[in-house]
Amino acid sequence: MENLESENTPNPRNPKKPKVVIVMGATGAGKSKLAIDLASYFPIEIINADSMQVYKGLDVLTNKVPLEEQKGVPHHLMGIISPNVEFTSKDFRDSAIQIIDDIISRNRLPVIVGGTNYYIQALVSPFLFDDLIEEMDDCCLKESIGDKELEYKFASGNDNCNVDYQRLKEIDPDAANRIHPNDFRKINQYLGLYARSGLLPSKLFQGQKWGRTDNFKYDCCFVCVDASLHVLDHYVEERVDCMINAGLLHEVYDIYSLNADYTRGLRQAIGVREFEDFLGFYLDKDYNADTERIILSTEDKMSKENLKALLESDNIPHKDLLMESINRLKANTKRLVRRQKRMLNRLQALFGWDLHYVDSTESLLGNSYDSWPRQVVEPSVDLIRSFLHEDNCTVPTKIPNAVASQILDKRDLWTQHVCEPCGNRILRGAYEWEQHKKGRGHRKRMLSLKKSKQYLVDKEAEAVT
Incomplete structure (x- = not known):
């Protein structure tokens, strides 16, 4: 295992930024698994940067790593915040800085892991x-x-x-x-x-340099676990099914509340609101406006133990609503994957972040036993070793620095663009707009629109003749 005493110990005569490793990537790509595997090579401690995993509760829904799978690796900011409290990016930043300082003081390596990119931006950038x-x-x-x-x-x-x-x-x-x-x-x-x-x-x-690499608080090594989109989509569907078997329905049953506020705390998690319609129908209830409490019918009340059985039952209304909720959870999780991928592209293209990608596609497909260590773990270990022993990582980025600088100078983050063919979808900034126009969905809609216009022109011409 690597000795970090010389690499990350502050030297008053030659002050350097503290070194931290940041593992990023879309939901389901394998961030947590990689971070735990890194503990076999480096004396690391993990700091959770998932905005929902910081809260107590919903362990299955938020996909917290079970204690037995953490393999003794210390995990910080995991399941410690009250579910009704708003834990902002500033709260995360202030908490994480203290933890990082403590980890480094013990000659260990902080590894920040999570898909909440604005948490990570708040941590490494001086402007908030x-x-x-x-x-x-x-x-x-x-x-x-x-x-x-x-x-x-x-x-x-x-x-x-x-x-x-x-x-x-x-x-x-x-x-x-x-x-x-x-x-x-x-x-x-x-x-x-x-x-x-x-x-x-x-x-x-x-006028701010928020998010710019030249103003980082730490010397960062960014490892981005990536996988092809169609493989991630399939994996997300399988993972939701596994969550159902592991007790997800019991969790959403327990947190359900009539007229709940889904803009704060743990209830913001994908998978809570998706089951609101089903649970409202499933629980035969009256509502007391004075006490704001749900009064359950004693005759028709169904216990949460019966929830999973509905999937195999003949109770069509309940079963259909439950399946709709599960499918909605899968669809919204896939949308999250796309948002996270877009955000990583923006951090690299617009802010010049030096993201080093490792590909977990083969591992998620399960095509070979050694694909995970060979294609994900070993490249990450080589990268981090280089990072710890040299001033700069030796693995090249996807975007040359000169090109990135030009993009940074010309970035436009504020202009709003509205795409009428895509249902008046709003895109913010020139980069998002250009990426949207290149997208397959937009191009298909534009082609369909052109064909329909040509069809109308041809019909008008026929009517005239």
């Missing part, structure tokens, strides 16, 4: 939105525009999120175009930032 708000709370700008700030604090407390979003749209259309109209937290943050500083959030953020 919440920090800016706090700094402005302490400055004199707050006093000089106190009346204006109170006005926006009052407005942002309004229950109607649409009102605040429209206000933001009037103040800063570019910033409003970058966020979802129901993202009340970010809407309030943007309004608060404008109230405190008088600066437009879009103008302020465009």
